[in-house]
Amino acid sequence: MTVRLRGHHLLCLLTFVGEGYTPSFTRNYHDVAGRLSAGEPIEIVEGPDDICAPMLGLAEAHCRNENIGCRDSRALAAVADLLGFPLGPGSVLILDDRRLQNLRGAFALGSVRAACDECEWSALCTRIARAGFAGAVVRGAPSTCFLKS
Template identity: 75%
Template structure:
């Protein structure tokens, strides 16, 4: 199987520590973190993805807003530039330990965060990066995976 992700979620997954919009959103994201940590492939898609799924249909969902699509495009460009290959809709990616480390190092340096402008989670993500990503639940090659209670 593959995990279907929109562009900006390539940045969000770097700092996911189990917080989210709703309990169902968080439970879903925890399952995705487990799958990513186990090395499951990512397929880049346009629009709402596997992480967005629990939010679709809720009045507070922003998944289809144009500014979110712009965020996706900025994130994909930054990640592609860092990793040294093209990324777009339909691209496949596996986050091995070296890619995850490179992404987190760049995120901590603030060199791939242009897509994070105006994101309500930005302060939390900054704190997690400053703390060395302690508690982040996506860990490529991890021997233990996050729990889904």
């Protein structure tokens, strides 16, 4: 199986510490984090993904807003630049420990955070990054160097 993720969730997963929109959202995110930490591949998708799933039935779900699609595009461009290969819908990668550390380092420096503009969670993510990502749930899988576009 693969974890289906939209672009900006590649950044959100870096600082997920167990907070979220609803209890079901948070439980689901913990499940997704466990799958990623175990080395399950990520498939980049457009629109709602495995993290969004618990929110899809709610009228106020932001995952279908046009501005979220723009956030996805900005995040994918920044992450692709950092990792050195193109990313878009259909791309598959494993978040191994080396990639996770590279992403967290760039996130802490602010170089991959253009997609975080106007995000309601940005201040929390900044605090987590400044604390060295203490309490972050996602752990890098053992290095395997796997990528398919």
